[in-house]
Amino acid sequence: MSTVTKRIILCGLGTVGKAFVRLLAERRGQIAKKYGLDIEVVAAVDIGGAAVADQGTLSVDDLLVHLDAGGAVETFAPHARPGLTGVEAVSRIPADILVEATPTNLVDGEPARGHISAALQSGLDVVSANKGPLVLFYREILKLARDNGSRIFMSAATAAALPTLDVGLICLAGANVLAVEGILNGTTNYILTRMQVEKCAYETALKSAQEMGIAETDPTLDVEGFDTRNKLIVIANRIFGEQLGPDDVPLEGITRIGLTDIEKAVKSGKVIKLVGTAERSDSGLKISVGPKALDKDHPLASINYAEKGISYLTDTMGRVTVTGGKSSPTGAAAALLKDLIHTVILAD
């Protein structure tokens, strides 16, 4: 097998970015051997600046030691470039791929929007764990990618280790997707499962989820359905070739679901889940997020606790459902690594 070298710029060294560096340190050699892909980190950028390889690659082993000791990238001697921004790095440093792992911002998409735009304009491919720009500016990003002959991979932004997009785009190639239904948020599924299993109120289940670190102190993003909606938008845009934004998706969360709703559903052989749905119809794509009473034998009905899943209804292949995938920084980092590998194993 011939080996391809891909020079990457990593933006964002929070939990996901760091887990990604750790994964690279651990299996860079294995990836080269198995996929013929040699990954060189030419720059790593965080909020205070960057570390830049003057030639070749940064040592991911040394970088990991530095980060694990609490060091910031911009103090990673002798590569330290305090103050160098992501946009500057992406615009100036010769590279092949931007790996975008900064925190998701759903107000203006920054700083990821700037990073991704600059990368596409420089002809880099983009592998993004960041949902912000994909949800808010999908149309703009798609156009930039097309105009510059670049590709954008978004597994890590669409339920990460659960292969939502790969199944729809690759595993079902040639079939027409009629509908997509997904349990795309682990926190809300955890709360609904607890309510059902323990016959407890929403508040009790939420509190328990917060104590376990499954729900945030401010759970709005999850429980109001925003996170499900954001993933659904990216999935629907990619699968159905749409260019939808947040305002196009009717949205209801789970905060109004009471124990009586759950028990009523159970009595009629159903189970309530927060489902994101996108369905082809004669009048276009029907898309929404909200609680749904699923039949007990619906393939999403048996997804419990913090698990996620997505179900594709197709014309020639019937219904195909995929569930699971680790929900953790490592799972997200593994999705980034997978997309990096896909830049090589998928044709241009």
Next chain:
Amino acid sequence: MSTVTKRIILCGLGTVGKAFVRLLAERRGQIAKKYGLDIEVVAAVDIGGAAVADQGTLSVDDLLVHLDAGGAVETFAPHARPGLTGVEAVSRIPADILVEATPTNLVDGEPARGHISAALQSGLDVVSANKGPLVLFYREILKLARDNGSRIFMSAATAAALPTLDVGLICLAGANVLAVEGILNGTTNYILTRMQVEKCAYETALKSAQEMGIAETDPTLDVEGFDTRNKLIVIANRIFGEQLGPDDVPLEGITRIGLTDIEKAVKSGKVIKLVGTAERSDSGLKISVGPKALDKDHPLASINYAEKGISYLTDTMGRVTVTGGKSSPTGAAAALLKDLIHTVILAD
């Protein structure tokens, strides 16, 4: 998008081959538009001979009309070549891909073994729905493919519309697969589900499956676990890089499962399924097929009736399970079409 033309030779015009011709007739245009893949059928071969395009492609529309009227390919005027064999067609006619859809033969793998060998030796890629040669002569076929720089795609031979291999190879790229567990045979799963739901004996459930056309008159291949084993061998070989054959897999079917076994399992919160398992261990790959009592919350436990599913346990992505996929000639034909598309969307 630039368009690539792939000239295919289709061997086998039974239910799957015919469904494949129907699918091509229906969406050849759509495939060209969506994937940049123009599929030309340069020859179609069945037991009595072939139809060969003198130039360009056979009209799949006309061929379909001819087949639907009960005509054999070797009488498809003016392209009829009575007596021309698959090996002759593949060796003599310039083409890019063999689509192998003859009936599976698990004694000597013929005629598919000959077709596939000749195709690989002529530098064609192979897309196979036929399990025979893959189960019996995996090592030989792999070597031929490598020696000739050809590729072999086997989705349609490994549970067809259920994307068993794609998930393991593409969706989980970069993760290490620790174990694979699969419910790979719909007939046995149907029988076990009926026994459990209706509290009936094995013989009753089998008879009912036969009446519904789900089980064959001679159900041996399914109920003794051979079909599960055959799919598992191909999956394990591909995922773990092994070269196993039928004798390497300890095998038990479901004929000895009684209602008491099922009720005993249910009482302890479990459910009995026929599971094919391949698991990495310090001493190599542990592989077997047999009935297993799965915990109720195991992701394969909720797969009922004629549904199938496969579950991958990985290091970095956790457990990922995929279920469903249409079990029909159309589902198998759709898997062939998918693999044809993969010859273009996956890099060489």
